[in-house]
Amino acid sequence: MKLLITPIILLMVFVTKPVLAQPTQEYDILKGSTLVSMVGTTNIYEVDFNGTKYDFIVSVTENHSEKGIGFDYQMTNANKTAGTVFMSVEARKNAHMQNNYFSGGEMDLTDMTTVWISDEVYDELEKKGESKISTYGGETWIVLKRKYYNYDFPILTKAGMKAEFGYMYCETDDGSAKYWIQTGGNPIILKMDLGWSITYKQFKMVGEE
Numbered sequence: 001m002k003l004l005i006t007p008i009i010l011l012m013v014f015v016t017k018p019v020l021a022q023p024t025q026e027y028d029i030l031k032g033s034t035l036v037s038m039v040g041t042t043n044i045y046e047v048d049f050n051g052t053k054y055d056f057i058v059s060v061t062e063n064h065s066e067k068g069i070g071f072d073y074q075m076t077n078a079n080k081t082a083g084t085v086f087m088s089v090e091a092r093k094n095a096h097m098q099n100n101y102f103s104g105g106e107m108d109l110t111d112m113t114t115v116w117i118s119d120e121v122y123d124e125l126e127k128k129g130e131s132k133i134s135t136y137g138g139e140t141w142i143v144l145k146r147k148y149y150n151y152d153f154p155i156l157t158k159a160g161m162k163a164e165f166g167y168m169y170c171e172t173d174d175g176s177a178k179y180w181i182q183t184g185g186n187p188i189i190l191k192m193d194l195g196w197s198i199t200y201k202q203f204k205m206v207g208e209e
Contacts, residue, residue: 034186036056043115043188047075049196054194056102056198059116068092069116073102086115094120097134100194112137115189117179122187125170135177135194142177144170153180153190156202163203165190 036043037060043058054077061084062070068089074082081102087109097112117133121144124131130145137141151166166183167190190200 042204043200046201046203047198097138117187142172146170
């Protein structure tokens with residue numbers, strides 16, 4: 001019996017190892033990768049504001065574990081709004097307030113996040129099932145509650161290919177705020193619905209047109 005079992009075990013190891021050693025771009029994103037936060041990458045969202053739709057384009061310019069995240073943004077709305085944002089590492093780790101208003105120019109966020117939620121908020125949602133946040137820079141506060149996890153959020157990637165992101169879905173008790181947040185170590189907002197919505201639709205790596 002031993003002579004029959006041993007070759008089978010060796011065969012299983014030999015076959016599975018090469019598959020695990022070569023993850024694809026889609027596999028990496030699916031598992032909660034930080035690819036979408038790498039310097040030079042571009043994240044494209046569709047905004048739907050009272051029926052008016054336009055793109056919100058986020059191009060990462062800086063990402064440093066001891067400094068924070070910086071990005072350029074532009075909108076394809078009537079005003080062609082554009083600007084730069086920098087989130088401090090303290091905000092990125094601990095902030096419970098969000099900025100969801102962009103009027104152009106430079107923005108330095110030290111106690112608020114935008115596009116991403118903070119690690120602390122993500123950890124509370126994951127471990128406690130809820131977190132108190134402000135969607136408008138401290139003016140109003142809500143309690144966001146985790147509802148479920150899934151892995152089928154569709155994203156357009158290189159050369160028209162599609163990937164599916166893993167995410168955590170959260171909402172308030174009254175449904176006035178809904179969030180789809182990428183799972184893993186990079187809690188970027190994939191979709192947010194506050195009566196108006198913003199939805200992640202396309203990811204471009206460095207150098208892609």
